[in-house]
Amino acid sequence: MTRDEIDPITLTVIWKGLLSIAEELGVTLRHTAFSEGVREGDDFSTAVFDAQGRMIAQGPFSPGHLGSFPYVVQAALDYFPAESLSPGDDILLNDSQLGSGHFPDTFQILPVFLAERLIGFVCNSAHQADMGGAAPGSQKVHGVTEAFQEGLRILPIRFVRGGEVDEDILRLVLGNVRLPDKVRGDLMAQHSANRAAAVRLEQLFRDHGVDTVEAAYEIILDRSEASMREALAKVPAGTYGFEDYMDDYGPDTEPIRMAVDVTFDGEGGVIVDFSRSSDQVPAAINSYLNYTRAYSVFAIKVFCDALWPQNAGNMRPIKVVAREGSFFNPRFPAPSGGRAVLQVRMFDAINGALAKAMPERAMGAFSHWSNPNIGGVDDRTGQPFIMYDAIMAGYGGRASGDGPEALCPVMNCSNIPVEVHETHNPVLIQRLELIPDTGGAGRYRGGCGLRKDVELRTESATLSLLGDRHDFYPYGLFGGAPGAPAETVLNPGRNARALPSKGLVPIARGDVVSLRLSGAGGYGPPGEREAEAIRADLRDGYISAEAARRDYGFDD
């Protein structure tokens, strides 16, 4: 069977079948996982690869792992060439450089065979609750200066052979993490989800024949590439640059410059270059190139070709580079545990650049999210706990309307319900609410910031902060105002103390940490906002009467 002989109907059935395998793999993983990040936050990814290690289909999950997947599988194949693999194997790795940029993301790559012949791989990654290291959750930023302090580093290993999990390896891993039951549950959930997907991939090959499916792969990749090139060629040729800053990489440190230059060649190629950014920093927030690639590809795809299924084909025309030793392409062993904080900012930077080429697709900067962990011992049970949280607020104003309130930005997680946190952790959440007057004014208003106050209800714990935008506000576009800055406060209303956006803070029973996210940027001049929209904002309390007067000159 050659590619010319595949009819469009068979192609359709094969392609949709692959996408559904990748999606179902993720649904199984979500339903069987133990860590909050996976089960409530959807912080995982899935993909199907061909026998050469090319990515053919992905599930619609976290784009951070998605964009790094092709490189992860290539790295695993460097350690395990195809001829060394057997049915019943499953490969495990979590290295930050080879993987998706920090240790908590574990990848499992399972080779699939049909009658002794390797026909491809099914893979998934999941954010583990802990991988050991300096702080609960393995994401401590400040004070961590090399990767070896961040926990257990696993280069590609054969975690399962002959269908049996290697108990020695499992013991080695579980002996190095804070929540061994959860990590064990998630490693097993990853493996069994892979196995179920492998059965379906085998069936797809049996139904259509190996030659037909492999010929279909070539068509899928080539068409995807052509589609992406066509979309990229429509963007006016030129280089579009943008610069923004992260506040710092810990208390009393310098801002980090995030500079990007995006060059469209007018013929269907694009280069995203972060070289002008700061050098790598001695704190666990550097973005390894795989991670930089992931979010750069994501941003280009959102702007140019949002709904085409992602695979190795449509990633071909997109080149992502950064100077070696820079913040976006650090040298090992640069620490990187807290790099998740960057995903929103990589998009913001590229969005700022592309606003000059595609104003109708651009939006004001996001409210910056917050990813705190509180870890310690729950003195009601004597057991260790880690409260992993993801707090997300508004989108920037867009060319077509206001930024939505409280919607997950780039990475696409769910939040974790207050009642779930309080059932499983010794905390009391005192409030979770939008902060009026924080969304950037504009013809289209940016979404509001969000405030979450958490009280500790056990003897003591460690609070690990991971936020930003205390000093550098989310920008507005085309005359839109920036969003209000973020703040983090310990014990508001009593001995209130301002906390940095990142860092470790010991806290004790009764302490309240108040996380207040920035607002998102506006789009277009505030003077062009319709009176009816301002009235609705006043009625619903998104803005106050003073802000209406100050920002819009509105007095009803």
Added chain:
Amino acid sequence: MLRIAFDIGGTFTDCVLHDGDSGRVRALKISSTPGDPAEGVLAGLAALFSENAIDAAEVTAILHATTVATNAVIERKGAATALLTTKGFRDILIIGRQKRYETYDLYADKPTPLINRGNIFEVAERTGADGAVLEALDMASVDAAIDAVLAAGAESVAVALLHAYANPGHEGAIAARFRDRAPDLPVSLSSDISPKYREYERTNTTVVNAYLRPVVERYLGHLQTALKERGFKRELSVMQSNGGMVSPALARRYPVRILESGPAAGVLMASQIGQALGADHVITFDMGGTTAKLGAVDGGTPAVAPVFEVDHVRYRKGSGLPVSVPAIELLEIGAGGGSIAAVEMGMIGVGPESAGAEPGPICYGQGGDRPTVTDANLVLGYIDPDYFNGGALPLDGDGAAAGIAERIGRPLDLSAGEAAWGVHLVATSNMEHAMRLVSVERGRDPRRYALVAFGGAGPLHAARLARSIGVPRVIVPAAAGVGSAVGLLRAEPRIDVGATRVLGLDDGAAPTIAEVYDGLWQRAEAELAQIGDAAGVRWSRYAQMRYAGQGFEVHVDLPDGPVDGAFPALAAAAFHDAYERQHRYRDDRAAVEGVDWTLVASLPNPQADHWLFGAGEVARRGRRSAWFPERDGYVEVPVRNRAALAADGGGVGPLIVEDPDCTAIVLPGDRAAIDGAGHLIIDIGQGDD
């Protein structure tokens, strides 16, 4: 014994009359009257009665399913509603769960909440996860909130406080205050409507209930009055999403429970017909104009899900409003007769966009110019252009062929027939993925299941679907076109009451489980009192359980018998089995916990078991050309109605079985037969080909 059932849908209202003595079933399909749905019903009943010389006073039961609640949500035409929350948590409804339903689409919006932020008010109070009161309810803040609710002119109120599932005290006190100050204002409490944890889902469910109360109150009140005026002596019964009937009094108080009323009735019909034909395990397949709905029946019991979504965008999971009350589990995808086919990325795409009733498929000749699944089925010869809906709507076959050739065939270099076949196959393949989710992915072995196909388009695709997934038998019920209304005739009164109590299943758990079920039993008794005669009530229990530390639960049917010291171990064993069936993995070492506990009370249906469909139909026989890839394209095949097929003692595919409300395709190698009640049975691969 005469019983009537009516199912009001968006386009049609189906009325069915069943004479329990003779078994005769008469059906009537009439256009719905969206302005006043009762008007269509009454007109339909009048026609049915005069045609069959029946008096309203003779009717012993009136059974009803309706989309009135669903439509009010989708069209945002419910009551002006206010919400009261715990202080500091005003925005739970606005925040939602925050996930985009399309990862790569940053331009999509969230679902519009049913209440604007301006109509959400806070009260000072706090209850903890264990139900302990951490801050007493501040009545001054309650009074201030009530002032604000009244000033806002709300017609209905929802109250959803944190952890109210664990301790309903504060919500109850607020309701009492409303009774004093505004006795006519309906108040929905989260601890009553959906006492389960996860505050957004519970709050939204309560808000949906409040939003619907005045609407359903008006609607049912009007209908009850009108029926009484027409001389009906019996009270109406209303179908709920869980597949059980309730009194209008309960439906008016819990309208959120009737959102999936019609689809639930369809599954029930499929379940009962399956059982009558010896198939306890059934996959249900209801394909209409815009969507296909798939459900499952295990051992005669329809699968029930603890939460579903209403008002989806493109049927994407996570795009709608979650409703956390038990409902018959249905997977809905955008694949119906009206689904539009197009070439995208060099492939054929079908749906979820639909041509709807207006303009409809090209072949309707009402201005539609984009090819649909129905157009493809017409070009393939599966539908007779002169006998669609009994000949009521002549179809334009040439127009359909030209549209498919132009829009699908030309870009892909296929003939009209090949292109139409591609559309049919891709639509079937989309449904196959959905069916795989319902069966294999949920631990159901298709080889042990029968596929019951109904809805206007279901029987056209059913046999191919059954083949692709390995289901050995397809059943196309008699009266498949009015399946939901027939399902109503077979429904039992049923109540599901549930509560959240996160509880490790160790040996000491029995007293707590017993306490939970005592509370549920009292609630169920109180609801049963509103249904009327509760003689012969049957009780059963199920729970949502998981391995301790997980976030998603598995449905587990709990053992009958007393909740004694042995019960937790029996329940845990049932969980391990259910988990392994679904996920192909078990961990006997891991701790198990129960999360939601549900008690079911059902009452026997005093129905006759005697059914006779389509009696008196004249045998019709013919031939036409239809596309079968097994025969390399178009081939002349026999066309039979059920009466003819019954007289012939069955037949072997390729074959078309065609009745006014339903056409079924029998593939080469499959055997078709009509059973005594008029149901069409297709055995896959059992014909001599």
